[in-house]
Amino acid sequence: MEELPVVVIGAGPQGLAAAAHLVERGIEPLVLEKGATAGAAVTDWSHVRLFSEWPELVDAAAARLLQPTGWTQPTGYPRGRQWVSAYLAPLAEALTGRIRYGTTVTGIGRRGRDRLVDEQRGSTPFTLHIVDAEGTESRIEARAVIDASGTWNRPNPAGADGLPALGETSSPFVSYRIPDFGNREPFAGAHTIVLGSGHSALTAIIELSRIARYHPDTRITWVLRRGDAANAFGGGAADELPERGALGLRARALVEAGAVNLLTGFRVQEVRSTPAGAVLIAEDGRELPAADQVVALTGFRPDLSFLSELRLELDPTLQAPVRIAQEVDPNLHSCGSVRATGAADLAHPEPGLYIVGAKSYGRAPTFLAMTGYEQVRSVVAELAGDHEAARRVELVLPETGVCGGSGLFDNPSASAGACCAPPVLQQNVTIGRRQIEGLVSLSN
Structure with a gap:
């Protein structure tokens, strides 16, 4: 041996x-x-x-x-x-x-x-x-x-039950990696759906928003399975890795300014491929407008x-x-x-x-x-x-700033007793296009 x-x-x-x-x-x-x-x-x-x-x-x-x-x-x-x-x-x-x-x-x-x-x-x-x-x-x-x-x-599928949604594996519109947004052509003026609540999803919507600055007809839909987005933005200023926390702050600013359409509680049951693109159908029957691409960043x-x-x-x-x-x-x-x-x-x-x-x-x-x-x-x-x-332990990991676990799946507000609050932007501040551009440009 x-x-x-x-x-x-x-x-x-x-x-x-x-x-x-x-x-x-x-x-x-x-x-x-x-x-x-x-x-x-x-x-x-x-x-x-x-x-x-x-x-x-x-x-x-x-x-x-x-x-x-x-x-x-x-x-x-x-x-x-x-x-x-x-x-x-x-x-x-x-x-x-x-x-x-x-x-x-x-x-x-x-x-x-x-x-x-x-x-x-x-x-x-x-x-x-x-x-x-x-x-x-x-x-x-x-x-x-x-x-x-x-x-x-081994990326996770878009299907909400842990298995590929109906039509997912045969759809030409679904991908499972952060795209290389250096090539803007597939996304400029198109509709992109981003699935997922992790840092990869945050990165994707920030990059797509940068493209939308130059191509205003670009549409971005961000889809979460859970009924609440409280922890989707990360720990913000409480994150001991500053750039990780900044991702969530930028994403939150984009959502609140209307640059990104955020949907919660949307659990994909079917990916229907049509001539106009991929139509996502939820388990509760909701349908999303056809997307030119679906980026599943679900872990x-x-x-x-x-x-x-x-x-x-x-x-x-x-x-x-x-x-x-x-x-x-x-x-x-x-x-x-x-x-x-x-x-x-x-x-x-x-x-x-x-x-x-x-x-x-x-x-x-x-x-x-x-x-x-x-x-x-x-x-x-x-x-x-x-x-x-x-x-011997030779490492102390940095805190994420995210507390309270992930909450209950269908009742996220029940995760009371969190040791810190989710990051929020300052109150009474109007976020305009210039502020959005500043936030997005920080990710360069």
Whole structure:
């Protein structure tokens, strides 16, 4: 077992950070990446500006590994493309020979044992079944597995019941990523519906509103499933990540000024494709005017299919490790922040298996890179036998400023007793076009 590598699934920010920590601890990593390059998922949204500054986006062990190369940490708020070019790509270069690209993990088990067998399970190597870019199947063994594969390739559907709405999968009008609004043509003078209540949705409506400044006939409809928008705008000035809080303030200003049409309690049952565009039909029978595009930014879910032969301990609601779920469940969380999590929180009944990064949050939203970096630091310390370091907490997460959980689904006002109020704009202030333009331009 000691001669086998620790296999890391995914060459994204957390996967590469895990590899850096393993190297620093004298443990050989093998990173398996489905894409052709490091940070392949980030590259898919390379046009999006992050609300985290560079110090929050760089892992400490990764920085130490890069230092001898002359690397220096940039400053400011990068877009995805800068995060890749100025950090992830150089880090992957420093890990040359330890990353296999174009490699898909199709299943993980124990050598000679399915999930029913107890005997010597913890001392038997993992077997990973993989397929390379040419379609060739093979199998490798590992002493431990760190699954940092993320959730990017598993977006949630627009359908309100967690399944694709009728007509959704065949509709040419529905997409599931923040579009690259640098190309204004598809949106200028068109009607776009944005589904979702997270930071991606906030970013999308702000970018669309910028287009509408130059093309006034552009229409923007923002659709929420819940009956209230109280928490959709985030924590505002109470958010300890200022740019994250600013997203909600800008979005709220746009809604209150009438630049964005906000609908609440709209739960999509059908996406009807017509010559005029996509018509969204709610479960209560309401229909929206035809849209030229529907951007469903309703979150992501983990792919657990290749872990089916391993013994997992997952929360039945979030599909996250049970000890993490208690912290991040949006139905319960009510105190504005969550604590950092480590190896003890991420452990499963399957010895040597850890799910880290965004996938560790299951279906819960708002995962931060710094959360993942603390996770992999603790997990690698545990694998190295440094149990004291694994137990130690080296990160205090910034508060979101959002309190009171998500309220009751059909009666959001019932979430009384919140520890802070949702962000509001100053009273008795008329918000005109000039103020809107100022708010929107801040997101550049």
